[in-house]
Amino acid sequence: MERGNCLYLVVPCYNEQEVLPETSKRLCEKMNNLMAQGKIAKNSKILFVNDGSKDKTWEMIERLHEENPIFQGLKLSRNRGHQNALLGGLMTAKNYADMVISLDADLQDDIDAIDQFVEKYHAGCEIVYGVRSARKTDTFFKKFTAEGFYKLLNLMGAEIVFNHADYRLMSRRALDEMEQYKEVNLFLRGIVPMLGFQTDVVLYERHERLAGESKYPLKKMLALAIDGITSLSIKPIRMIVLLGMLIFVCSIAMLAYSLVQHFLGNTSIGWTSLIVSIWAIGGLQLLAIGVIGEYIGKIYLETKARPKYIIEKELR
């Protein structure tokens, strides 16, 4: 089945005035190249999403749009963070495009991978993940924290693609389905794999930022990690239940131990009852909190009203 090939690039921008001139130039070249080769439609566009920047970013986007209609702009009412800016861009782009690629404004992600993204789309993929093959230019700290981030998320029960950030292609089909995920705390990297469909991976090398500095300091990364874990899984609540059970079992062992000590006469009066109750009550409390948490977790997942399944194809 032949699918349309109108491509939209979605680029969230937060205070990116230093990189925009270079980024827009390179992306425009790339798009013209692809158009000349007939790989994408002539009406393909580059959509910059201004995430409430405090600098000249929006003015620059407006100017770019006037100079060349390949550049489109979307302005959020205020800074809502990378994930929300990206989502706003994706949901806007899907109204016009057949496939959408999201990428950062600093072009750390190799734009030559776009050719492969498009090829895989034509080979039938609905989602193509860009995966970093190496992090040569990242500092040790960034590499360590970023890779720790993926491991922690996986450990906590969030299924995400290792070393894949938000550089990916999604077809209109996949985006339409993603719109069904009504949750407010949207963690895209966790939701996209939930969609299923035919997917593939493109490896690329991550470069250094073109200019300016990272808008993802440790604080924002931590917030993203916590959001990722808590919006995808209730595993942390399960861990409280387990801990409570463990302590409760310990308290029974302690009961036996203290009774033995008590009858051997090795204890002062009151110690036995005190120590047993401390352990038992502590364990029971944690267990109880965990059980309540389980229910809150269920309510929490219910309120998200996620679709339970997505039908990919129907044979009739």
Ligand code: UDP
């Ligand atoms: N960004 C955004 N809103 C924010 C923070 C970042 O739209 O509140 C954008 C930013 O402009 C960039 C992308 O998210 O296009 C990734 O940010 P950055 O390159 O600073 O992150 P890093 O690569 O250092 O992890």
Ligand code: MG
């Ligand atoms: Mg970056």
